[in-house]
Amino acid sequence: MGCRNVKLSIEASMQKAKLNPLVGIPLLKDALDQPAKPDPYRVACARRSVPKIFALLAYALRGLDWTMSPKGAHRRAIMDAGAVVEWCVKLVNDPPGDAAVTAHSLGIESNDAIDPMALRKCIIKFASFFEAIANPERRVLQVGS
Numbered sequence: 518m519g520c521r522n523v524k525l526s527i528e529a530s531m532q533k534a535k536l537n538p539l540v541g542i543p544l545l546k547d548a549l550d551q552p553a554k555p556d557p558y559r560v561a562c563a564r565r566s567v568p569k570i571f572a573l574l575a576y577a578l579r580g581l582d583w584t585m586s587p588k589g590a591h592r593r594a595i596m597d598a599g600a601v602v603e604w605c606v607k608l609v610n611d612p613p614g615d616a617a618v619t620a621h622s623l624g625i626e627s628n629d630a631i632d633p634m635a636l637r638k639c640i641i642k643f644a645s646f647f648e649a650i651a652n653p654e655r656r657v658l659q660v661g662s
Contacts, residue, residue: 575638
């Protein structure tokens with residue numbers, strides 16, 4: 518298997534998300550989905566990508582709108598982006614266990630920090646999605662006025 522294969526699937530889906538969030542974000546979610554018993558090597562490789570994933574989401578979320586047509590595609594991509602954030606947070610917060618040993622022994626550790634501005638942009642965009650969900654009539658009034 519190897520980190521190269523994991524990285525390619527994550528990196529390839531990140532590139533697609535950058536070009537087309539409607540297509541790429543669901544692919545990124547699929548690339549990050551873990552089997553019931555995750556491989557420590559795969560986890561170590563994916564953990565290394567977390568800062569890049571948050572930077573990508575800060576960019577890719579700008580291309581999505583909860584109220585845009587086709588609503589189904591935009592809403593699915595937004596929900597998948599939320600799942601990606603949830604997965605990344607879990608990955609960062611969970612005790613590393615075997616993944617840390619694997620990462621260290623294979624030299625794939627990352628000292629990259631998550632950019633606070635990327636996180637802030639993600640939070641702001643998700644807040645606007647939640648606002649659109651909670652107050653759909655407000656959007657109509659803003660557009661009409």
